[in-house]
Each structure stands twice: as structure tokens, then as C-alpha cells.
Amino acid sequence: xxxxxxxxxxxxxxxxxxxTFRCDPISxxxxxxxYRQTLGQxxxxxxxxxxxxxxxxxxxxxxxxxxxxxKGSFSTLEIQRTExxxxxxxxxxxxxxxxxxxxxxxxxGTRLLVL
Amino acid sequence: xxxxxxxxxxxxxxxxxxxxxxxxxxxxxxxxxxxxxxxxAEGPTFLISISSIKDKNEDGRFTVFxxxxxxxxxxxxxxxxxxxxxxxxxxxxxxxxxxxADGLTFGKGTHLIIQP
Numbered sequence: 001x002x003x004x005x006x007x008x009x010x011x012x013x014x015x016x017x018x019x020t021f022r023c024d025p026i027s028x029x030x031x032x033x034x035y036r037q038t039l040g041q042x043x044x045x046x047x048x049x050x051x052x053x054x055x056x057x058x059x060x061x062x063x064x065x066x067x068x069x070x071k072g073s074f075s076t077l078e079i080q081r082t083e084x085x086x087x088x089x090x091x092x093x094x095x096x097x098x099x100x101x102x103x104x105x106x107x108x109g110t111r112l113l114v115l
Numbered sequence: 116x117x118x119x120x121x122x123x124x125x126x127x128x129x130x131x132x133x134x135x136x137x138x139x140x141x142x143x144x145x146x147x148x149x150x151x152x153x154x155x156a157e158g159p160t161f162l163i164s165i166s167s168i169k170d171k172n173e174d175g176r177f178t179v180f181x182x183x184x185x186x187x188x189x190x191x192x193x194x195x196x197x198x199x200x201x202x203x204x205x206x207x208x209x210x211x212x213x214x215x216a217d218g219l220t221f222g223k224g225t226h227l228i229i230q231p
Contacts, residue, residue: 006158040223042223042224043219043221044221045218046218048218091159093158103149104219106160107158108157111156
């Protein structure tokens with residue numbers, strides 16, 4: 001299977017702890033996106049990478065959130081000092097960038113619950 | 116302010132009939148539209164897309180129609196099957212995002228229920 005994969009699929013943590021999620025994109029895709037989805041809402045854009053460069057950040061991405069894509073392959077999303085409001089599904093997507101009107105393909109998501 | 120709106124939270128259709136899911140948008144810069152299907156506890160799965168230079172795109176049982184003047188698009192599923200029961204998200208993107216996010220803008224989704 002060469003789809004987008006995410007790890008872990010579920011994470012339960014206590015408020016104030018740090019968490020890190022990993023995303024492995026489709027191998028030939030150079031763009032990688034992070035989204036957050038809460039109950040009853042559609043996915044909301046957080047940030048994206050073109051290769052290893054982080055090119056855009058949403059205003060939703062507070063300074064407690066940091067994302068990296070060190071070698072232009074997999075990416076990590078870290079949330080420091082988690083808050084209950086961080087509880088959500090965190091989705092990763094990848095695409096073959098450089099083309100207009102590209103299609104993003106999503107992974108299964110990491111569901112975070114902050115107690 | 117929601118730029119992509121799906122005003123029907125849920126839709127119930129009989130198996131074999133046509134399902135029509137609607138989506139409206141407000142940002143005239145959007146030029147590419149996509150439909151995703153999502154099952155519980157899974158990520159969205161890409162279904163079909165349409166460029167703003169077209170008014171219709173068809174792929175098997177799925178057809179998307181775009182009415183740019185009305186800023187409206189719809190997804191038709193014919194015939195509807197039990198496996199089509201899922202949440203459907205409309206999403207849009209702009210080639211030139213004016214310095215904003217390059218991500219997709221999603222609606223809140225419509226829960227489609229196919230009844231036997």
C-alpha cells in the first residue's frame with residue numbers, strides 16, 4: 001500500500017504534556033499538508049511543506065505547534081503543553097505539487113484526546 | 116465566515132435512487148473544487164474534482180456539476196448504493212491564494228444515508 005500513513009492512530013494525553021505525530025506521504029509527492037478536524041466541522045488547514053520547506057502556516061497554528069519535514073520525506077507535528085481544546089483529529093495529506101489544481105490525498109488521521 | 120457551505124447536515128436516499136449533494140462557495144478566487152468521502156475514524160478519500168473552466172465532470176456513478184455564476188456545485192451519485200453511506204465534504208482551492216494558505220477550504224460535510 002503506497003498511500004499516506006500516520007502514526008499513532010490514537011493518542012490520549014494529559015493536559016500540559018507534549019505530543020508528537022508522524023506522517024509518511026505518498027513517496028513521489030513533494031507537498032505535505034497538515035489539517036485539524038473537530039467534531040461537526042470539515043478539516044481546517046494548519047500548514048504545508050514543499051519538500052523540506054514550510055511555506056505556509058494558518059493562524060490556527062499557535063506557537064505551541066511546530067511542524068518539521070527534515071529531509072523532505074516524512075513530517076512530524078508536535079504540540080507542546082497540550083490543552084483540552086487541542087482534542088481533534090489531525091490529518092495529513094500529500095500531493096504532487098508544482099501543478100496547478102493538484103489533488104491532495106489524505107492519511108487515516110491521528111485522533112488526539114487531551115484529558 | 117465560512118467560504119464553503121454545505122447547508123444540509125444530512126441526506127437520506129433510497130438505494131438505487133439518485134443522491135444529490137450541494138455545496139455553495141463565496142470566494143470568487145476559488146478555481147478548483149473537490150469532493151471527498153469520509154467514513155468514521157478514517158481520513159477523507161478523494162472522489163472527484165472539477166476545474167472552474169468546466170461545468171461538468173463525470174467518473175462512473177459520480178458526476179460533479181459547477182455553476183460559477185451561482186457559486187454552486189453539486190455531486191450526483193447514480194445509482195446510490197449502501198456503501199455510499201458516509202460523510203461527503205466539498206472542498207475548494209484557489210490558484211492564487213493572495214498570500215494566504217495553500218490548503219483546501221472545506222465545508223462542514225453532509226452525512227449521506229442510503230436506505231435499503
